Amino acid sequence: MRRCAAMAAVVVGAALTLTACGGSSSSPGDCDTDRGTLTVGLVAPLSGDLANIGAGMRNGADLAVREANEQCAIPGYRLALDARDDRADPATGAAAARDLVANPDLIGVVGTYNSSTAQAVQPVLGEAGVVQVSPGNTNTSLTRGANPVTAPLRQYQTYFRVVATDAVQGPLAANFLAAGGRSRVAVVSDGNTYGEGIANEFVKQFQTRGGQVVLRQTLPAAAPASARDATVAAVRAARPQAVFYGGEYPAGGPLAEALGGDAGPVMGGDGMVNPGYAAAGGREGDLGTSVGAPPETLPGARAFVDAYRAAGYREGYGEYGAFSFDAANVVLSAAGSVITGRGGGEWSTDQRPAVTQAVQSSDADGVTGSISFDRFGDVGSDSVTVYRLVSGRWIPERTQP
Incomplete structure (x- = not known):
């Protein structure tokens, strides 16, 4: 079998890909894999209300691993994806992370989607020295602590993300x-890490613009219908x-339906911009950022996009498939x-700390944009898109910057 002398990240068609042996690619059967299998872990909601998001994440990471195998990306090794379901639950996510780090051939983890789950997964991976690259977490505190402006503090050097934070999304909304x-807006949030974080960022900027928050109320996603009616x-x-x-679309849609348009459009963040929002009760003209x-x-x-479709995945790549592809790469x-x-x-x-340092030094073009990280582990690109619900579909209206 062929043994490649070196591997490097290169840009092909403006997308971050991995190639070996001077840029040539080959079928998996041509690669030397006699040293065994290396594993990329994934922690995402693969069941429950957010399963369609997790499926796109899993498939995006799987595509990156497939392409890396085709290119003999890491000489001597076959690459595999180990996808674990966190059910959008912090305790389940932490258990999944513990299972993954028990594998000595784990080289890194892609995930999570939910910021509350990330808070439980970060310490598990951090203690094991396993690098984590999130394609979906947006809560600012995950990289900059509880006081991101006055006293930013990065708790976990192993944690990175390839998406803009709520400190960008909330103010843009x-x-x-x-x-x-x-000029008059009511703010309702679900009490979870993501929902509270983006709502707080929205409130700060809206008031800076001279707007009035006429109501600020918490409505847990699992609250009974009577609580929703009261809200x-x-x-x-x-x-x-x-x-x-x-909050997220499974609870945001029913809230919008119950309001019936009486309070103007409902607007949310990336947790709302999902194909399931309209089916859950979202109304024509509602807004979201992602x-x-x-x-x-x-x-x-x-x-x-072409490779994803050619791979024949049953689910679409959604809002996070491309980010997962970049994170895995x-x-x-x-x-x-x-x-x-x-x-x-x-x-x-014992090479895991060196992998973390290599991620910190990343500087390449991904399919979602430029991939490099600041000293907190946040990606340099902070692009966000505003969407409007039209005939049951989220239509992009404006991307900034």
Whole structure:
């Protein structure tokens, strides 16, 4: 079998890919894999209300691993994806992370989607020295601590993300509503890490713009219908021109349906911009923000979209498939550079800190944009898109910057 001398991350068609042996690719059967299998882990919601999001994440990471195998990306090794279901539950996510780190051939983890789950997974992976690259977490505190402005503190050097934070999404939503002439807004959030974080960021910016938050209320996603009815009555009594919802679409859709448009459009963040929102009760004209630009609008993502479709996945890539593809490639590129840079090219768990350092030094073009990280582990690109619900579909309206 052929043994490749080196591996490097290169840009092909403006997308971050991994290639070996001077850029040539081959079938998996042509690669030397006599040193065994290296594993990329994934922790995502693969069941429950958010399963369609997790499926896109899993498939995006799987595509990156497939392509890496086709290119003999890490000489001497076969690459595999070990996808674990966190059910959008922090305790389940932590258990999944513990199972993954027990594998000495684990080179890194892609995930999570939910910020609350990330808070439980971060310490598990951090203690084991396993690098984590999230394609979906947006809560600011995950990288900058509880006081991101006055006293930013990075707790976990192993944690990175390839998406913009709520410190970008929340203010953008506030600016959008204010620019549209809406000066009175009610804010409802679900009490979870993500929902509270993006709602707080929205409130700060909306008030900076001179807007009035006429109601600020918490409605847990699992609250009974009677609690939702009480919140709806309170919102209507406050007479806002719009409602900002901090939470995810399975609870946001029913809230919008119950309001019936009486309080103006409902707007949310990336947790709302999901195909399931309309079916859950979302109304025509509702608004949302989501990280990045739609992949199909990016020239550099065309190869990813075509490859994803050709792979025959049953589920669409959704909002996070392309980010997962980039996150997996960041892990693969970093691990490959460390392994091939060591004498003999043998993997061992004592190389995990070096993989983390290699991720920190990433500088490449991904399908979602430029991939590099600041000292907190946040990606340099902070692109966010505003969407409007039209005929049951989220239609991109504006991408910034």
